[in-house]
Amino acid sequence: MGSHTDSTDPQHPWPTPATRGGRDGLDALLAQPGKALVGLDFDGTLAPIVADPEQARAHPDAVPALAALAPKVAAVAVITGRPAGVAVRHGGFAGVPGLEHLVVLGHYGAERWDAATGDVTAPPPHPGVAAVRAELPGFLDQIGAWQGTWIEEKGRAVAVHTRRAADPQAAFEALRDPLTELAHRHGLIVEPGRMVLELRPPGMDKGVALLDFAREIGAGSVLYAGDDLGDLPAFGAVDTLRSDGTPGLLVCSGSDEVTELRKRADLVVGGPQGVVRLLRSLAERIG
Numbered sequence: 001m002g003s004h005t006d007s008t009d010p011q012h013p014w015p016t017p018a019t020r021g022g023r024d025g026l027d028a029l030l031a032q033p034g035k036a037l038v039g040l041d042f043d044g045t046l047a048p049i050v051a052d053p054e055q056a057r058a059h060p061d062a063v064p065a066l067a068a069l070a071p072k073v074a075a076v077a078v079i080t081g082r083p084a085g086v087a088v089r090h091g092g093f094a095g096v097p098g099l100e101h102l103v104v105l106g107h108y109g110a111e112r113w114d115a116a117t118g119d120v121t122a123p124p125p126h127p128g129v130a131a132v133r134a135e136l137p138g139f140l141d142q143i144g145a146w147q148g149t150w151i152e153e154k155g156r157a158v159a160v161h162t163r164r165a166a167d168p169q170a171a172f173e174a175l176r177d178p179l180t181e182l183a184h185r186h187g188l189i190v191e192p193g194r195m196v197l198e199l200r201p202p203g204m205d206k207g208v209a210l211l212d213f214a215r216e217i218g219a220g221s222v223l224y225a226g227d228d229l230g231d232l233p234a235f236g237a238v239d240t241l242r243s244d245g246t247p248g249l250l251v252c253s254g255s256d257e258v259t260e261l262r263k264r265a266d267l268v269v270g271g272p273q274g275v276v277r278l279l280r281s282l283a284e285r286i287g
Helices: 020-031 062-072 084-091 127-142 170-185 207-215 227-241 259-264 270-284
Strands: 036-040 077-078 102-106 113-116 152-153 158-161 190-191 195-198 221-226 246-251 267-268
Touching: 020 246, 036 207, 036 270, 062 077, 062 270, 077 207, 084 102, 084 113, 084 207, 102 207, 113 158, 127 152, 127 158, 127 170, 127 195, 152 270, 158 170, 158 190, 170 190, 170 195, 190 227, 207 221, 221 227, 227 259, 246 259, 246 270, 267 270
Parallel strands: 036 077, 036 221, 077 102, 221 246, 246 267
Antiparallel strands: 102 113, 152 158, 158 195, 190 195
């Protein structure tokens, strides 16, 4: 079980991971910060969860904390299911001094934005996404599950949210199997999250994105922080790196909605505010 120590709690001025693997990961990061990769989810980790994802914005102290830490590590990677450009805009990452080592891996790594150049690179979109996008409104209407649900356009994916429904969990469960069948018919998969079901191409997940990037830069240690089921593959990637001899630290941006992630984490912090405090503490500790 992860530690619930908040990184700036006056009773606990420095976070202590609850596991040996987590402590080894933190020690490695501090010993050789110039080889460390800091990976971060966006929604629920850098930005508070809100009812309308279009209104999500990074915690006001997130960018200053990242700007303080990024020059001291090998790289900071924000890994998100959102389009890279949307995450950059909602995060306020563009043109910030100190963030030259930041990349945003959008659509689970299918898109990449580099702060050093401001460029976004991406392959052609999967044709199944366009097909699902066209079919989804009528599909929801036909199965009588549209009330209180709404569709989020994500470019290379499409998501159905149930948080506004009268019974969000019941709507989520009712939609899960039908949407899985719809996704499979168009060569896609369904990724469940916190009151959201995302239909996207296979082979795209945060674990693949994190592992590929860590290997690309030759990371000597990896910290990954997330809050949702979609972050479990990234946790798995850190486990893979650990088994290959690369120390890692798993951080859960505390959420009572996703207990599985909390149980897997080496360290649990109090949501985006806790993540910001952790980043700031790391920057100060590295010096």
